[in-house]
Amino acid sequence: MTQLENKDIIGCILRSMINVISRRTSEGYAVVVIGNILRKLGERYDFLKYIEIRNIQYSEVLDVINVDPDINYVNSLEIGNAIKELVEIIIVSMGEKPGYYFIKEIKERLSYDYEQRIKDLGVDLDLMQHQYITEIKKTTYNFHIKNSEILKHVFKALFDILNRETSKYFAVSTMNELVDRFSADYEVLKYVKVNDVRSIQEGMDIVSVLSDVDAEEQSRIGSAIQKIIQEVNNSLEDKGGSLFIERLKNRFTDEYAFILEEIGVNLHVMQLPQELVTKHVIKALVDVLSEASSQSYAVLTIDNVLSKIRERYDYLKYVKIDSMRYSDGIDAVSVFPYIDAISPSELGRAIQKLIEKVMLSLGEEAGRRFVDKFKEHLGKAYLLRIEEMGVNLYMIQLKQNFL
DSSP, X not given: OOOOOHHHHHHHHHHHHHHHHHHHSOHHHHXXXXXXXXXXXXXXOGGGGGEEEOOGXXXXXXXXXXXXXXXXXXXHXXXXXXXXXXXXXXXXXXXXXXXXXXXXXXXXXXXXXXXXXXXXXXXXXXXXXXXXXXXXXXXXXXXXXXHXXXXXXXXXXXXXXXXXXXXXXHHHXXXXXXXXXXXXXXXXXXXXXXXXXXXXXXXXXXXXXXXXXXXXXXXXXXXXXXXXXXXXHHHTGGGXXXXXXXXXXXXXXXXXXXXXXXXXXXXTGGGSOHHHHHHHHHHXXXXXXXXXXXXXXXXXXXXXXXXXXXXXXXXXXXXXXXXXXXXXXXXXXXXXXXXXXXXXXXHHHHHHHHHHHHHHTTOHHHHTTHHHHHHHHHOHHHHHHHHHTTOOHHHHHHHXXXX
């Protein structure tokens, strides 16, 4: 696919907005609303004069949105600022619930390429939706939940799910094994104990949490909870994934769901399809390599590494790079949905090897900050997802330091 131009991007987002608003009102109303906001924003963004919202009576034969190609010469970041303000004005005018669904539906109507290009312009629809929800909930909920209560509630929910899907013995042993195994990395877990059901006295809870943990930073609580949730999901094997996440979410009230989100727990991370994860990993690698070379060279390097490790990881045949389109960057890369059928841990091994080999290709000096830059470009949600798949960036960094 060729590089999307300003004309394509702003035309696509405006048509999506009109379609979404039309579902709740009418196309005529949507056209008037968008037209009025664009005129208002035109006082600050002169280039909006290149956009014509045509009269609704012609919509049967003509596109309602007409964008002059001259808009392609406008600074793309300015286009992004205008789009962001347009979205913000609309969601505020729609009110809480419709505003929330407006962002969600806009995102659903955009293809992957358009969503990524708009994000490059500084319009992160996921972040805007998160910020919008957070502001609504801050005005709705006025509460403080102690760390000990959060941990107890989450561990009890995880125990209940394990108990239902396996047995009480498996649930107790699994939870305690996870606590023991990760207490060194997540010190807040030393305050948690899952009691053996066979020795519980009357009136005693299945999960005990010492109140000392209330003095700990909540970000540490969030990191520990995220790790334990991911490991419990892994222990359930084919019973994990989306169904597990839905069951877990159903055990949280709005208050707990909000506080978990606030302390950094992302319940959606394990629902990201492997096809998307793989492409984001490659995109992050291309972005990092491009900082020290050209985009073409970055894609060539990754293609060469994939060729070398494909024999060991046969399923990487589902990742194709068009050698005639290296200059197109990530658009030269295709990841086929068949990769979703591969075991997450197995795909994780291939991703780990790919990252290691790409880093080694940079040489000692350029590779020093490689992992940090890679994390930055990949983003938190995808970083959590590959860690859940078994990718250990810390070990990769250690290997580089030893070399």
